[in-house]
Amino acid sequence: MEKKYNVLVVDDEPEVLAILVALIQATGEEYNVIPAANAFEALKILHQTPIAFAFLDQNMAELSGLELLEHIRQRYQDVQVVIVTGQPSYSLVLSAWRHQAADFLSKPVGLKELQNVLVKLKIEKTVQTPNLTLRHQRCEKELMQGGHGQIGKLTREQRILCEILTSLAEVGQTDELYTKILQMALDLTNGTLAYFLLVDQDHRHLEPIASLGTGDLNPSLLKASRQVVQHQTSVFIKRQKNGDLSQEIERIGLAVPFRVRGELFGVLVVSHNPERNFDADDVLMLNLLAERASLIIENTALYESAVLKHYETLRALVNSLEARDPYSCQHSERVTQIALRFAQELSLPQEDLDAIRIAGLLHDIGKVGIRDAILLKPGKLNQEEQSIIRTHPLVGERIVEPLALLTPEKDIILHHHERWDGQGYPSQLAGKEIPFLSRILALADAYDAITSDRPYRGHRDQKAALTEILANAGSQFDPELTRPFVKIIETPPVSFQASNLLPHPPALRQNIGKLGKSVS
Ligand SMILES: [Fe+2]
Known part of the structure; x- marks a missing residue:
């Protein structure tokens, strides 16, 4: 098979580097995997070879993964970068995201996780508009070339993008994140009611997990949300204009899909009362919000699942410690x-x-x-x-x-x-x-x-x-x-009923089970 993608893997621990290289090679023959033993070697390779995807270890002696990512962002905009670390932290995830890392992996990297990331990278590279920065730059270029009719829209998109980047970056907990997303959805569309509904794995059940504004989750909002699940695209909530004999239809709301790693994860639905006509601009803005917020949700879930793994390891350690001693068992x-x-x-x-x-x-x-x-x-x-x-x-x-x-x-x-x-x-x-x-x-x-x-x-x-x-x-x-x-x-x-004591690790108080499904 033709090697379609040059994949750069950078890690200063030879054993870890060899494993990651082997895992990527095992994932598919379309990857030409190029190892680099440190950041400087990686920069040399980047200068000589067009790289599609780069996996950067965060903890390297000379330059950290994030520092190398900064260099890459300045010179090689097309490279999609994944940060790999053994010590995930929320601040690291946010920094990686701020530097437009495409994804984030925690060590030890599993084959399944790696496959998912590569699928996502390929989709972003080939099907979707590459990424928001590139889109942003293209818009700027068009603007420079004199697309005056679009100036208002483009500058608004840039402003909104900037707002989304800065305000979501400040969010620390998952529940705050949903509230922030809903608040931004209302601000962006001048809406009065917003809901976030979670979709189960079989796409059969929608569960409202956050709401903001005045009003209830009425049948028309629910119907639009179900249509989003069914067709996996944005759907207007329509209503016949009151007392209008021409039977003109008004778009009184909008529902957009939330995807994590390409999988439908939830639906964001916004409406306005009294009725206001939603338009293509609203679709653009809400999808922009969904795209950025999905990445944050995904990274938070990755971080939380890493914390969950760590908590379970410590619990197992306590169990084995107490099992050695018949006097302190359990x-x-x-x-x-x-x-x-x-x-x-x-x-x-x-x-x-x-x-x-x-x-x-x-x-x-x-x-x-x-x-x-x-x-x-x-x-x-x-x-x-x-x-x-x-x-x-x-x-x-x-x-x-x-x-x-x-x-x-x-x-x-x-x-x-x-x-x-x-x-x-x-x-x-x-x-x-x-x-x-x-x-x-x-x-x-x-x-x-x-x-x-x-x-x-x-x-x-x-x-x-x-x-x-x-x-x-x-x-x-x-x-x-x-x-x-x-x-x-x-x-x-x-x-004493030990079985009643289910562990609830720290960062997982809110919706971990729900978030976990999207990264498991
Ligand atoms: Fe003690």
Whole structure:
């Protein structure tokens, strides 16, 4: 088969470079894969050979992937660049996107993921208008050549494009992103009501996940959205003009498709009340918005799925850690269950329950660095061993760093061994200096420890455990929380159902399942 595309792969780790080259070659014979061991070698190749796609490792010694991307943008506009990294972060995704990276891959790169990206790159190269920058430049060129009739439209498109780039770049969370998209859709079209509907994989079901403006998702909006799903193109919402004998049709709204990697992902629908006639300009503007926002949604989903993978790895680590020790088997799940029950009885808000659910399961992750001889020692620990055990909250805090946990979640891991009297560790915080959720987890942690078998003693029953906890109110535990905790645990007896504890990693609170499908 003819080699249609020159693909440049740049990575300064020879093994990683060889794997990526082999994967791309395995994807299809149409790719002529050219490896480069560093950014400078890559620039030399770019100077000599017309490159269609470039895969750039982000963490390279001389020039990072993003710095190389900047060079490429200045000289070789046609090259579609994919940034590859082992440490994805939201800011990296945004920077890559700002420099018009075509896509973003996290290591280790899977064959399926790579195939999807290459398909997308090929479609963009051959079928669609290459990309917005190129379109933008072409528009500018036409403008320079004197297309005066189009000046208003082109400058507006440029202005809108600039607005979309800057305001979407500021968005940090998926739910904010949808609100921002809807707000921009209303601004762009002077609309009064906007909905974002998610399409399921079979294209059978539409689920509204965000709305803005006044009015309901009425049958005509729904009908137009279904037509978008059916025909995969923009659809006007039409209505016969009121009292008009000529039966003139008005376009009172517009629905446009949202695609992620070429797959229909959702529908954006906008309408205006009282009626306003939507025109081709609205179609252009909303599609421009959909195109840019889709890329952000996709990158966010990629980042979130990378975080999910990392969280699941850490959970597996905790499970294997606890499985080695018959005395602490499933300790983290039981502690989380107890703390959640207490928090629910205290009517704490959902974000606190989420924080306990996420961080409770990882609260002892720092023990992973402690030797078995200490961790599984049958007998009391000496002073040196105790000081090693006491490092686990700090070690845990460092281990969970890539998850970008929220402060209350990090606090649970870091401060679950602080004591009310200031004699705890690692920070010797006292009283209400100790974060509230850490005080809750400390109670649950102690209850489970007392009621579990230890190498040097058997477990104690619930009554004895609660008596001991009460006796330590005001010294070890928050006195205001201890009494309600004891009361809640007393009746009815706690039943531990580990299977109820599904992990909800940090960045995945909003729509991860829905977003995940588009990148899985
Ligand atoms: Fe602990």
